[in-house]
Amino acid sequence: MELGTAVTTVKGDPITVADVILHLKAKGTFRTAIYEIIERRVVEYKLEEQGVRVTQAEIDERVRSRKNTLALWDAKTFDAYLKHFGLSLEQWLDTIAADMRRERLRDIIVTKELVQAHYRQNSARHTCVSIARIACRTKADAERALAAVGERQADFVELARMYSVDDNTKLAGGYIGNLKRGMLPAEVDERAFTCADNEIIGPFSENGLWTIYKIYSRTVTKLNEALGKQIKDQIFEEWLRHQVCVAPA
Structure with a gap:
């Protein structure tokens, strides 16, 4: 042609x-x-x-x-x-x-052996955190919410509904969902995947807001057929x- x-x-x-x-x-x-x-x-x-x-x-x-x-x-x-x-x-x-x-x-x-080896060597990539967030307009509000959780004056769900300005999550107690590495801001991501279950982390400065997070748990995705094909x-x-x-x- x-x-x-x-x-x-x-x-x-x-x-x-x-x-x-x-x-x-x-x-x-x-x-x-x-x-x-x-x-x-x-x-x-x-x-x-x-x-x-x-x-x-x-x-x-x-x-x-x-x-x-x-x-x-x-x-x-x-x-x-x-x-x-x-x-x-x-x-x-x-x-x-x-x-x-x-x-x-x-x-x-x-x-199959290569897939299994890659999965073991990169287990962090297949880890998810179950996470919730409180987003505040000021650092002072974020610190007050953090202090209230630390003193057990209120649980995270109540505080999210009280303090959070994120209308998408506040009614759900700040719950975001299960997130993989790289889906959160770098500083938050590093802390979220290394802290203990049920730990509260923050405050962090994010896009003009101040945030604190609760990491409920971490889970590692099993090497099932779908993940195996992806790898x-x-x-x-x-x-x-x-x-x-x-x-x-």
Whole structure:
């Protein structure tokens, strides 16, 4: 396909391949597209090195499954789908095969043992805190609330309803929910994930307010199927990124 080839028209005015490339460059997505193409080639070469291939029978089964998922049950609907995305049948089948090759390589590279080791080494990433907050307009109000909790004059829930200016949480006693590392401001995050259960921390200066927090408990997410897949994808993405960087030209 030449740069001057028209991919579509508007009132007879052609939009060419060159126009599309220029648009991708202007939007900052051209390099991403090039990277993804290189990545696909690297996956193919790595599978060849492993002596592994995706069989036609496996591809046919995936095609049937994809068509069922997308409700592409008849030829007319399927043709309209391909036309909508500007794909030929061969190109569509190629994208499915590419996805399957990527999955197959991921399954070879990222073993169950690697996933388990990553989970153990990065347990802090999978820890959540059950946390509540009182947000005050002044440091003095925050300190008064903190002192009242320390002297057991009132519990945190009552104080949140009394002092907090955060309308989203005050009626719930300041309760925010279960948060992972990195979801809180840096100083709060560090204290929240190292303090004891039921400890009150603060006051902290946040966005023009003064806050204190109660950390009810910490829990570590179990290595279930969903988390295992997330870790597996992460390990593979990092590995593949390195392979793309070191791939010979």
